[in-house]
Amino acid sequence: MKMHNNDVAELFDRLADLLEIEGANPFRVRAYRNAARLIRSLPRDVADMVAAGEDLTRLPGIGEDLAGKIKTIVETGTLPLLEEEARKVPPELAELLEIEGLGPKRVKVLHEVLGVRSLEDLERAVNAGKVRELPGFGEKTERAILEGIQRLRAQYGRMLLATAEPVAEALREHLAATSGVERVEIAGSYRRRKETVGDLDILAIAAPDSPVMDRFTTFEAVARVQSKGTTRSTVHLRSGLQVDLRVVAPQSYGAALQYFTGSKAHNIAVRRLAVKRGLKINEYGIFRGSRRIGGAEEEAVYASVDLPWIPPELREDRGEIEAAMAGRLPDLITQDHIRGDLHVHSKHTDGRYSIEEMARAARDLGYEYIAVTDHSRRVAMAHGLDEKRLRQELEEIDRLNERLEGIRILKGCEVDILEDGRLDLPDSVLAELDLTVCSVHYRFNLPREKQTARILRAMDNPYFTILGHPTGRLINERDPYDVDLDRIIRHAAERGAILELNAQPSRLDLTDTACQQAKELGVKIAISTDAHTVHDLRFMRYGIDQARRGWLEAGDVVNTLPLNDLLDLMAKTRHARAA
DNA sequence: GCCGTTTTCGGCCCGACTGTTTTCAGTCG
Numbered sequence: 001m002k003m004h005n006n007d008v009a010e011l012f013d014r015l016a017d018l019l020e021i022e023g024a025n026p027f028r029v030r031a032y033r034n035a036a037r038l039i040r041s042l043p044r045d046v047a048d049m050v051a052a053g054e055d056l057t058r059l060p061g062i063g064e065d066l067a068g069k070i071k072t073i074v075e076t077g078t079l080p081l082l083e084e085e086a087r088k089v090p091p092e093l094a095e096l097l098e099i100e101g102l103g104p105k106r107v108k109v110l111h112e113v114l115g116v117r118s119l120e121d122l123e124r125a126v127n128a129g130k131v132r133e134l135p136g137f138g139e140k141t142e143r144a145i146l147e148g149i150q151r152l153r154a155q156y157g158r159m160l161l162a163t164a165e166p167v168a169e170a171l172r173e174h175l176a177a178t179s180g181v182e183r184v185e186i187a188g189s190y191r192r193r194k195e196t197v198g199d200l201d202i203l204a205i206a207a208p209d210s211p212v213m214d215r216f217t218t219f220e221a222v223a224r225v226q227s228k229g230t231t232r233s234t235v236h237l238r239s240g241l242q243v244d245l246r247v248v249a250p251q252s253y254g255a256a257l258q259y260f261t262g263s264k265a266h267n268i269a270v271r272r273l274a275v276k277r278g279l280k281i282n283e284y285g286i287f288r289g290s291r292r293i294g295g296a297e298e299e300a301v302y303a304s305v306d307l308p309w310i311p312p313e314l315r316e317d318r319g320e321i322e323a324a325m326a327g328r329l330p331d332l333i334t335q336d337h338i339r340g341d342l343h344v345h346s347k348h349t350d351g352r353y354s355i356e357e358m359a360r361a362a363r364d365l366g367y368e369y370i371a372v373t374d375h376s377r378r379v380a381m382a383h384g385l386d387e388k389r390l391r392q393e394l395e396e397i398d399r400l401n402e403r404l405e406g407i408r409i410l411k412g413c414e415v416d417i418l419e420d421g422r423l424d425l426p427d428s429v430l431a432e433l434d435l436t437v438c439s440v441h442y443r444f445n446l447p448r449e450k451q452t453a454r455i456l457r458a459m460d461n462p463y464f465t466i467l468g469h470p471t472g473r474l475i476n477e478r479d480p481y482d483v484d485l486d487r488i489i490r491h492a493a494e495r496g497a498i499l500e501l502n503a504q505p506s507r508l509d510l511t512d513t514a515c516q517q518a519k520e521l522g523v524k525i526a527i528s529t530d531a532h533t534v535h536d537l538r539f540m541r542y543g544i545d546q547a548r549r550g551w552l553e554a555g556d557v558v559n560t561l562p563l564n565d566l567l568d569l570m571a572k573t574r575h576a577r578a579a
Numbered sequence: 580g581c582c583g584t585t586t587t588c589g590g591c592c593c594g595a596c597t598g599t600t601t602t603c604a605g606t607c608g
Contacts, residue, residue, distance in 0.1 A: 027591055031580035063581050101597090103606050138599060188608090201608080227596060234596090234607095244608080246595095264592090264608075271592050276585095282593060 002448075003047050003074045009036035011079055012069075017094035018085040020104040021111070034061045037265065039070075041318055043517035044486050047074040090117045099148035101141065109134055119149055151240075158196035159241055160475060162505030162542060167221055167239060168200055174219055175202065175245070180210025183253065187260035192312045193545035195475060195508045199242035201260045206247045216245045252284045255295035258302075259283040265317035266310075273305035273321075281305075313548040318516070330551045333527075335544050337554040339562065340369035341537060343414065343437050343468060343500065343528030348393055349374040350382035351532045355393070355409065356400055361534035363407035368563050371410035372397060373437045376424040378416035385413065387429045394432060408563055410434040414468055419443050421457025423464070430463035435570050437500065437528070439468030440481065448482040455488055459497045462574055466526050467492065469502040469509040477506065485514060493521040496573045498558055501527045501550075503543025504536075515550020524558050524569075 016032040038061055039046055049056060051074075056067035073079050089111075096107045096119065110116040113134060114125050122145065125131050131142045168186055176184045181204055185191070188201035206212040213233050217225045226234040226242075234244050248256040259267060260283065274281045279288055285295025286304045294300035299309045307324040311332055314320040323329050344358050345351030351358070355372050362370035374393065375384035385393065390413060397409045414437045416424035423430065423438060430436060438458050446454065458464055470488065471480035492499055499518055502509045507530070510518070518525060527543040529536050547557065554560040558569060 025580080028580050030591080035580090061581065065580060101606070105605060136599065136604070140598060144597095199608090229596060232595060259593095260608085262608085268592060275592085280593090284594090 001077060002045075003077055004045055005039045005042055008046055008070060008073050009039045011073055011082055012036040012039070014091065014094060015079065015082045015085060017097055018082070018089045018091065020097070021089050021093055021108050022085070023104070023108065031061065031066070034265075035066050035070075038062070041316075041513050043489075043513060043520075046070050048486075050074050092118050095119060096122060098152055099145060100151065101144045101148055106136070109136070119152070123149055151236075158198045158476070159239070160196055160505050161190070161194065161545070162539075163239075164190065164197045164200065164241060167237060167241065171200075171219055171221070171243065172202065175204055175212060175215060178206070178210060178212045178215045180207035181212050182206065182250065185257060187257055188262060191261045192263065192315055193549060195505075195512075195542075195546060197241075199244065202243060202245045203253070203256055203260055204245065204247050205250050205253050210247075212247060213245070246283075248283070251292070251296050253295075254297035254300055255281065255285045256283045258298045261312050261315060263316050266315040266320070269317045269321050270301070270305060270307075273307075277305060279304055311548065313545065314551065316512075316549075318513070330553050332548045333544060333552050333554045333557055333560065335541055337557070337560040338367070338527065338540060338544070340367045340371070340410075340559050340566070341529050341531065341540065342371040342410070342412070342435065342466065342526045342559050343373050343502070344370060344531040344537070345374055345382075345414070346372055346393075348389065349379070349384055353534050355396060356404070357534055358531070358537075359400060359404055359407050359409050361537055363404075365537060365540075367407065369408040369410055369566070371412035371435055371437075373412035373414040373435075375441075376413055376415045378418065378424040379414075379441050384416070384424075387425060390425065390429055391432075412437060414439055416441055417454060417458040419446070419454060421454040423458060423461050427461070427463055430461075433463070434567065435465040436463055437466045437468040438464050440472055444472055444478075444481040446481070448484060451481055452484040452487055455483065456491050459488075459491055459495050464495075464497055465570055465573055466498045466500050466528075468500050468528075469504075469507055469530070470499055470514075471509050471511075473507065473509050475506050475508065480509070486517070489514070489518050489521055489523055492518070492523045498524045498526050498573070501525050501543050501547055503527055503529045503539045503541075503546070505539060505542045508542065508546045510546075510550070512546055512549035515547060515552055519551055519556050525552060525556055526558050528559070 012032045013036045016029045020029045050071050056062050056070055057064060069079055093107055093111055096102055114130055116122045116125055126142050126146055131137050132139050172184050172186055175181060183205040185203050186200055187203050189197050190200055204212055216233055217228055217235055221237045222235045223238045224236045232246050236242050271281050279286055281301060285292045294304060302309050310320050310324050341362060346355045346358055347353060359370055375382040377384045377386040394411050397411055401409055411433045412435045413433055417438050417440050418424055473480035527547055529539040531537045
């Protein structure tokens, strides 16, 4: 079985867990975790890189040893060191690290003294009153462990950004309306606009006598107060979301904002630069010795290490520091660049509104154009269009375009990519369209080779324009289908095909790193909402967030083009393939 | 385990909060 990047990263993470419980050198543990993180972010499979004889030690954080272990993993599917460690430490113990308040030291004690191996064992030990007798444990710890077990069992993983947003904004306003509060900002992965958030990190400037902490812990959505101090408190909301509030002094606000925005890897990289310059950066400011030299504004943190301010969406230590040093940070796309939406449905298939209603809603957003892309016949569940019904829709669009001012409706179709890679409608009718969004909706479980070949073949069709939701994933619900995305992106580059960044909050398909790779290979992206209602058109901003995380600039995205330029590009794309 | 115009050895980001201590270890972010 071929080992993909996630599989390799998984093994390193497991090894890091076991080493940590064993009490190994924490920097060694970190080296494995860093490697796992790096491998997950790579655009290509390390297995392919190994097969091609590439030098893996050129990757940051990968030395001779890890390069050798990667090679072993992709060639044998396993890692002797991991198996050896698994004999010393029961691998199930790693699960206990997920419990809030339990780290490697305590897990080790639980295992060695009480023989705990699993969540169930731990639960029994707590109920038998044995845990409180251990050194360093007490009754409160016992209760915290029980609660932690329950939360872990109820937990589904990280929350969609779009799900967290309403409560996050309500909380922000609640805090901002508190007396003595000068500024409030949500930092963390929320500010970096990651597709999911694990918790919220809120930062505030407040006068010393401000009741902001009380206002925070008594917010109506709070289910449980985990800790409460003068500068930091943690609560859990009813939705399950954990929220931290930190109160900082005005002269530290910028440093704190930078620090709590993260990512952790980005901060470590920035601080390393600071150390080289004899500076210390922490959440209170920038210091030379004990003397503060800045920290009120975030820009000063970057300026202190000779960098321009870096947009939060880029702060993942995926090259943004190097780009900033070289003065080559991207000029990231914004919502204002967007001139239209190239993937929307109407009530002719599974949408809820008429074409006219969708077009007017798009015009209200300030768009120049909207492409109606109803489903093709194969998607029977959505009452997909056959040739005849599609032609009727095209006639309706002609009539609307004559009548409607200020918006142009483009003729499109979300054409199903059949199992063998053919498109679901004959070329004769596809030729009448301005563009196609071609997508996979069935047979997600094809073997990788077949799934990849299916999509590559579809791209060769002269009427293929945009690959819709390229991996089919639904965040927290459905994994991407097994497909060689690297090959697909390369093929798109060769064929002049466009890839969609589907802006549905639960799809956000392509991922940030895939966007980055597409950009590097010169593949254009369409950021589209896949709207089924007029309200869904507003999902565009989540697509923009993701695009920014993927380093995209306006010039990388086709729906920033004025109408005529867009139509020219679509026509050229077809000629390129037909030739 | 990685890494290097201050180093091939000795560093590796750093502070708050909790619960258990009697001055601090463990955990978290």
